Amino acid sequence: SQQHNPEGEGNDLDVANIANLAEKADINGLEKVLARRLSENLSQREGEAMQSVPATPSTKKKRESVHPLSGLEVDLFVLLRSLCRLGARTISSATSDNFIVEGKLLALGLIKHVLQFQAWESVSGRFIQRSRNLLCVMLIRNANCSIEAAAVKQIEILSKVILQPRILAAMKPEAGAFMPLFIIRHLEVFSPEPHLLRAACGALCLFCSKEQLLADLFVNYDCEMNATNVFDRIVKGLCYVIISKPTYDAATDSKMKILACKALYQTMTALHRWFSSHQEKNDPAGRDGSEGQ
Numbered sequence: 001s002q003q004h005n006p007e008g009e010g011n012d013l014d015v016a017n018i019a020n021l022a023e024k025a026d027i028n029g030l031e032k033v034l035a036r037r038l039s040e041n042l043s044q045r046e047g048e049a050m051q052s053v054p055a056t057p058s059t060k061k062k063r064e065s066v067h068p069l070s071g072l073e074v075d076l077f078v079l080l081r082s083l084c085r086l087g088a089r090t091i092s093s094a095t096s097d098n099f100i101v102e103g104k105l106l107a108l109g110l111i112k113h114v115l116q117f118q119a120w121e122s123v124s125g126r127f128i129q130r131s132r133n134l135l136c137v138m139l140i141r142n143a144n145c146s147i148e149a150a151a152v153k154q155i156e157i158l159s160k161v162i163l164q165p166r167i168l169a170a171m172k173p174e175a176g177a178f179m180p181l182f183i184i185r186h187l188e189v190f191s192p193e194p195h196l197l198r199a200a201c202g203a204l205c206l207f208c209s210k211e212q213l214l215a216d217l218f219v220n221y222d223c224e225m226n227a228t229n230v231f232d233r234i235v236k237g238l239c240y241v242i243i244s245k246p247t248y249d250a251a252t253d254s255k256m257k258i259l260a261c262k263a264l265y266q267t268m269t270a271l272h273r274w275f276s277s278h279q280e281k282n283d284p285a286g287r288d289g290s291e292g293q
Helices: 012-023 027-051 057-064 071-087 098-114 125-141 148-162 165-170 172-188 194-207 211-222 230-243 250-281
Strands: none
Touching (some): 027 125, 071 125, 098 148, 125 165, 165 172, 165 211, 172 230, 211 250
């Protein structure tokens, strides 16, 4: 499996602190820690960029725009920044202004589509870092959103982030807090809100079929002392949904259990594929299929 070496990863104390705050669902404390980390990361990178340019009169202007984004990256960043600002707006579920609510939901839906662009595979590390900052702020400010549709879209957005290897690598500590906060906790409590449990199970169905992603989650979180056990909790949470007896009606309960069973089945089959592929790579003799059956 591949171990991520995220750009801008904080020290172990910060990682443990972020995980602890996420477990307590301390949104205010988590937002303060993330804001400090993002600010320190930006200052550090700007300082490194400035040092890379010789201090001569001919390079004075270059100091102000070192490592600029490309044309496509500028367009994509401006789009993402505008959508994240609109999506991060705090709106009460009791608001009577449907225009504001619809604008927020539209922005969140478009962010999900932006995260599916193939361009993420070829953009620069600087663009990834800037986008990471926007996404972290937007996600944490919606952690206690009381609008059902917005809460569901947040889970869908996080699942798209997790499916983007470069973004996930850049925000490893933050993702370690967001996954329990937005997805896993809905599997672990008795009778969670149906729309949130459905969205959480649906998100897990998306990335539990990715064998390398599951291996990376296990290596980068469960195997680290200061990080939360993401893979272990996903499996236990899905099992709990399957065997628990919530207070939903029979039809809703059946749908939840089917989704959880699907995600758990995909997890097992994905890990089997991962193990089989690595076993084949490590077998120089190249056994034929009849011997392995």
